[in-house]
Amino acid sequence: MKVIINGSDGAMGTLLARAIAQTDDMEVIAGVTPTGADGAYLTMDAYQGPADMVIDFSHHSVTTELMDYCVKRGLPAVVCTTGQTEEEMAYIAKAAESIPVFKSANMSVGVALVAKIVKEVAAKGEDFDIEIVERHHNRKVDAPSGTALAIADAINDASGDKYEYVYDRQSRRRARDNKEIGISSVRGGNIVGDHEVIFAGSNEVIEIKHSAMSRELFADGAVKAALFLAGKPAGKYEIGDMIK
C-alpha cells in the first residue's frame, strides 16, 4: 500500500512514517507539508505519482483541498486531523459519497470502547449529571478536544439529543440542570491525552477514564484504519466500524 502522508513533518506525521516503515506491505510514497521539510511536496496537488491511500494529520483548514484531491484521484482517505468546522465536516460527508473516508477524532481503540460504554451508562442512568474533562499537552491549539466532543455526541445520540454542551461556567452563574454535558479542557506539559467522563448522581459517582500513554497509539491506529479502509466501497467510516 503506497501511502501519502498529509502533514508529514508534524509530530503525528513523523510517528506515522515510523509506524508505516514497521508495517509489512506498506510504504510512504510521498509527504505533503507547507514547510516542504525533508523534500515533501508543498501541496497535495503537486504530487500526482502512484498512491493507494492518503493519511492526514495536518490542519482542518486544508479539508477542502484534501477531499478534492482524493475525490479527483479516487483515493481512500484516513482523516485523523481534528477541529473541522461544520461546513468542513459536511464537505467530508459529501466526498464520502464517491470515495471511502475514515474519520475519527481519536484513533485509539480504547477510546472507541469508552464511547461505547458511556452510551450504555447514559441510557440507563438518566439521573446522573454528566461532565467530561479532557487534558492535553501545552501545544494543542483546539479546545475542547475532538475526542471530548465525539464522546459527548455519542452520549447525546444515545439519549435522543437532549443534552446541551456547556464549555464555560464562569459566564453563566447559575446552577447546572440535568440536560447539560459540561466539557472542560486542561492544557499543560506533555500530557498525551486523557478523557474522563464523570456521571455524578446523588450519593454515587461513576468515572470512566482513558489515558493515552504515547502518541504512537494514534499512529498505529491510523495504520490499522488504512488497512481496514483498503478495498471498502465509498462511504464514511469511523473507528466504531473498525472495532465491530
Ligand SMILES: NC(=O)c1ccc[n+]([C@@H]2O[C@H](COP(=O)([O-])OP(=O)(O)OC[C@H]3O[C@@H](n4cnc5c(N)ncnc54)[C@H](O)[C@@H]3O)[C@@H](O)[C@H]2O)c1
Ligand atoms: N485522530 C487522532 O487520533 C489524532 C491524534 C493526534 C493528533 N490528531 C490531530 O492531528 C492534527 C496534527 O497533529 P500534530 O500533533 O501532528 O500537529 P503538528 O502541529 O505537529 O503538525 C501539523 C502538520 O500539519 C501541517 N500544517 C499545519 N498547518 C497547515 C496548513 N494550513 N495546511 C497544510 N498543512 C498544515 C504542518 O506543517 C505539520 O506537518 C491535529 O489536528 C491533531 O488534533 C489527531
